Amino acid sequence: MWEVDNMSGFLYERVNYDKNIKMFLAPLTAVFVDMHVHDELEVICVLKGDMHVLVNSRKYHLNPGDIIIINAFEPHGTLKGKEDCMHMLLQFNPFEIFSNIDYQNGMRCISYKIDKDNTAYASLYHNLQELYRVFASSSNELRIKGHLSILYADMIEYLEWESIGTKSKKEESDLLIFQKVIQYICDNYHHPITLEQISKVSGFSTYHFCRFFKRMSGLTFIEYLTNLRLEKAVFSLLTTDNSICEISYECGFSSIKSFNRAFKNAYGISPREYRKRFVSTHVSKT
Numbered sequence: 001m002w003e004v005d006n007m008s009g010f011l012y013e014r015v016n017y018d019k020n021i022k023m024f025l026a027p028l029t030a031v032f033v034d035m036h037v038h039d040e041l042e043v044i045c046v047l048k049g050d051m052h053v054l055v056n057s058r059k060y061h062l063n064p065g066d067i068i069i070i071n072a073f074e075p076h077g078t079l080k081g082k083e084d085c086m087h088m089l090l091q092f093n094p095f096e097i098f099s100n101i102d103y104q105n106g107m108r109c110i111s112y113k114i115d116k117d118n119t120a121y122a123s124l125y126h127n128l129q130e131l132y133r134v135f136a137s138s139s140n141e142l143r144i145k146g147h148l149s150i151l152y153a154d155m156i157e158y159l160e161w162e163s164i165g166t167k168s169k170k171e172e173s174d175l176l177i178f179q180k181v182i183q184y185i186c187d188n189y190h191h192p193i194t195l196e197q198i199s200k201v202s203g204f205s206t207y208h209f210c211r212f213f214k215r216m217s218g219l220t221f222i223e224y225l226t227n228l229r230l231e232k233a234v235f236s237l238l239t240t241d242n243s244i245c246e247i248s249y250e251c252g253f254s255s256i257k258s259f260n261r262a263f264k265n266a267y268g269i270s271p272r273e274y275r276k277r278f279v280s281t282h283v284s285k286t
Contacts, residue, residue: 026088034227053079065116229251
């Protein structure tokens with residue numbers, strides 16, 4: 001049963017869930033999922049197609065079989081690739097699940113894409129597949145946590161870790177400014193936002209802001225804002241009966257013409273065609 005995620009607006013299949021473990025199998029229907037943070041460690045594995053993952057100032061291109069680890073509280077988002085993407089997503093808080101783990105206190109996993117030549121890759125990929133199989137077929141909490149502990153043990157043994165607090169003062173300052181900027185955009189995307197306005201939020205000149213934003217997000221400010229508005233529009237298309245015209249203005253587009261043009265450039269079809277295709281074939285109305 002496909003559902004719509006209230007935060008991101010993309011379709012997903014909730015395989016299993018408790019307050020500390022979330023695992024989804026999801027087609028990446030949204031062109032863009034805006035930068036966000038959460039307190040869980042996140043593992044993404046692409047099953048088919050391709051996608052881009054933005055983590056802080058880095059942009060990763062993922063193809064089938066690729067795995068990326070995203071640390072808790074690390075700002076990240078996704079962009080749709082050239083081909084339709086199906087990916088597996090796992091989120092969990094290891095210290096709440098494995099309360100007896102104390103040897104990693106003060107440490108955190110470094111966010112990065114795992115090279116397929118890495119010793120850890122084959123084991124992680126196999127254990128992710130097994131964990132998904134158990135999630136999909138079993139409600140036995142001990143069995144699920146058993147497979148999760150094997151996966152996490154591999155991460156501890158093979159992946160890179162760093163001491164909390166090793167980021168430089170400049171990195172921490174840049175991150176705080178970036179989070180402030182992203183929050184402003186998320187709060188005001190439905191209104192006109194000029195480059196001068198958003199530059200003032202950051203405290204930079206327009207020139208330095210443009211360089212800063214591209215370095216931190218991998219996108220220009222205009223690309224990010226347009227993608228965010230499209231993401232919100234997709235959510236409205238799938239979850240409301242609002243007209244295309246209403247949605248375009250609610251999401252900050254200056255005209256229905258500019259909305260239709262941006263939408264078709266991103267998705268290859270019009271908003272009306274998108275709504276008809278996905279509401280009728282994928283989304284649960286319950």
